[in-house]
Amino acid sequence: MRIALFSDIHANLPAFEAFLTDLDSRKVDAVYCLGDMIGYNIWPNEIITEIRRRRIATLAGNHDQKTSGYAYELLSADNRAYLNTLPAHIKLEYQLNNTHLNIILAHGxxxxxxxxxxxxxxxxxxxxxxxxxKADVLCVGHSHLPYYRMIGNKHLINIGSVGKPKDGNPDGCYVLLTIDENIKVDFVRFAYDLEKAAKAVETSPLPDELAGRLRKAY
Incomplete structure (x- = not known):
């Protein structure tokens, strides 16, 4: 089983489109989004529409719950209703080698x-x-800082950010999680049209500072 996990798109359509292009070039069995589709840029509706079209199981992020401010008021009524029904967590339970493996997906x-x-x-x-x-594997987003950490025999994974990295690398990030006899975690980085995303911020009512943060990835 090969699972793609992504999070924190933050209405960055150029990054999201580059992510989908990369994702579609790989053979995955399932795809999950850990939230924060909106906020910080001008394309929340386009991103939500595509996630819904692809029927990607999605969690609510903290930004997905916000309602005030320009970045959030761009949402259509239908997409706002969709965000209001998203789950807080997803649990995946596997039976492997006569033992259970529980994978928990959460935003924060x-x-x-x-x-x-x-x-x-x-x-x-x-x-x-x-x-x-009862998590053997806990996958989270929110911080935009990707890492993989073993604690005893448990796996802790932050999957990074598709549309607003904060680790000094402006390339988008997501995770491929392979489940067989062992757990394998691969971080995938991809370039995208960063200037298109940054200039969209600068020509909108959003603070120009957000464009600088995209360029410098902090």
Missing amino acids: STRRINEYILEDTDEAYVLEIMNET
């Missing part, structure tokens, strides 16, 4: 949609979260 964490689970978050705290949800 399973406790709070806007919680940052970072690479250096206290190990005991992460284990507490994973144990209470």
Whole structure:
């Protein structure tokens, strides 16, 4: 089983289109979005429409729940209604080698949609979260900082950001998770028309600072 996981598009259509082109070139069995389709750029409706057209299972991100401000008021009524019905978490349960493997998908964490689970978050705290949800693999977004961390025999993965990286690399990021006898995590980086996305911000009512953050990936 090969699963694609992506998150934090933030209404960046050039990045989203480049992501889909890369994704479509790979053989995956399932695709999941961990939220934050909107905010920070001008194309929320185009992104939501395509995610719905492809029937991609999607979580609610913290930005998907916002309603005020230019970036959020661009949403159509139909797409707002869609966002309001998205789940907080997705649990995938596998039977492998006569044992169970539980994969939990969350935006921030399973406790709070806007919680940052970072690479250096206290190990005991992460284990507490994973144990209470019976997660063998916990996949999150929100921080836009990709990493893969083993804690004992448990897997913690931040899948990074498609449309607003913050790790100093402006290329979009998503994860390919391969499940067989072992868990394999591959981070995929892809270039996109960054200037198109940045200039869309600069010619909109959004703060120009957001364009600078796209260019410098912070």
